[in-house]
Amino acid sequence: MEKFIIVTGTITYAIKGRDLLRRMGYKASIERITAGDRIGCGYGILTFGDTQIIKSILNNNDIKILDIRKI
């Protein structure tokens, strides 16, 4: 199972996405994106599972994804 961070930028999308994924049975938590990142400070969702499925769940719920990073 892949472990990755979905960068949402805003804490609002991170919370919305985390809550959504949790309701669907995924493990998910809020992750702070560090200052050294090319996008800059922000937030993401640390989660596990199939990247494409999770990406489509978030997209279908209008959660804007700035980046997906495998860990």
Place this chain on the structure above:
Amino acid sequence: MLYLDNSATSGQKPAVVKNAVLTALENFSANPGRSGHTLSVKTAERIYSCREKIADFFKYSHPENVIFTLNCTHSINTVLKGVLKKGDHVITSDLEHNAVIRPLESLKRNGIIEYDVAHVSFTDDNETVENFRRKIKRETTLIICTHASNVTGFILPIKRLGALCKEHNILFAVDAAQSAGIIDINIAEFGIDYLCVAPHKGLYAPMGVGVLVADKRIDNVLIEGGTGSASALSEQPSFLPDRLESGTLNVPAVFGLSAGIDFVNKKGISTIYSHELSLIQRAYMGINKISNAVLYTPFPQKGRFAPVLSFNLKNVQSNRVAEVLNEYGIAVRGGLHCAPLAHRMLDSLNFGTVRISTGVFNNNKNIDYLLNVLKNKDFTRKIK
């Protein structure tokens, strides 16, 4: 003090609201969406929960499009100055507050837009809708109007105006300063693209927080700056709510707003409306019996009026009436209520009107006291 000025702000806040503000100050005094520490994230979660609550309250499915502003005027300015472009045409009503009229006038004087004012009929919604329809031009991009007048309480046919907008592919913005928390608002059903809310009124929040629900894009941003997101980029984020929420939020006020919505939901919006309007109806009937009193609207029927009533005494400055009522411990508002167009329509520009607006904590005794004072000989003598 007998407070009958709830259209200006709800004078008494529920205990749950006060407690929520205190909770924010004591236990959530961290900056949401900025730092990554536990308290910051916990505060952000509470802020997000309030966005969800607001979205639910207005039957809307995108909490991320719920924007916290400084107040309803800020929300309205955000829409008008963010959406309108050179050459656009706007239609508004003749019951609007200066929160709508002044930005429109400023955009017009700066050569950006043109706008027209449609007359609202108190007796015939068909006429009102047709008045708006007749003003539509090829350049019309937006209709903005109040949901309920802050002078007369009259409720505009919002759902029909929303349908008119959709029919002509026009954006629709609603100033819900007097209606949110008192009259049901369904964003999708009413076809509203931008909903501007004054939470410190019918939602019993503290002052210092406004709400904008932006279902459509806003290109130009009034205030740019730190959002806690995409901080390496020099341009404002494109995503909501961050795009329209630069700078630190008023967290205690948002906590209060969240509790205020719970309070309204628990009481029930229709119960609140029926209670507040019945008091206005009682006042109307009483004032109607006072020989030198002037009323400016038909009897405030349920479904047609918000709990706001304008009256005056013949040939007396309304501010004087309000001043003397204040001496009797009654808080009402005199003057033009920042809505000169409405007074032009009512022919009350010279004297203004005395406005009474009820809240959930008022009762029949309050209205009877007001009526007794208005009929009192000492009061009449003082007025002169």
